[in-house]
Amino acid sequence: MDSPVPIRIRIERARYKLHQMQMQYGSFNHPKVLRQSVALDELLNQYNLSYQQERHTGDRLRTI
Numbered sequence: 173m174d175s176p177v178p179i180r181i182r183i184e185r186a187r188y189k190l191h192q193m194q195m196q197y198g199s200f201n202h203p204k205v206l207r208q209s210v211a212l213d214e215l216l217n218q219y220n221l222s223y224q225q226e227r228h229t230g231d232r233l234r235t236i
Contacts, residue, residue, distance in 0.1 A: 177218045186212040 191210045197205050 179215060183212065183219060185234065186215055194212045 186208065190205065190212055193202075193205045193208050194200055199205065200209065
């Protein structure tokens with residue numbers, strides 16, 4: 173899995189692209205905009221998972 177820093181950069185790029193596409197197509201309902209929104213959601217889910225795993229590992233190490 174990617175480290176959190178590259179994921180954060182990819183999230184910002186995907187968010188920017190989503191905004192640009194929404195402006196271009198005038199709606200979040202356009203199929204291309206919806207696909208980009210799903211791609212952004214997937215990146216956010218990856219980031220959240222990696223954050224939770226880091227946090228869980230850190231909690232476990234503190235109790236040892």
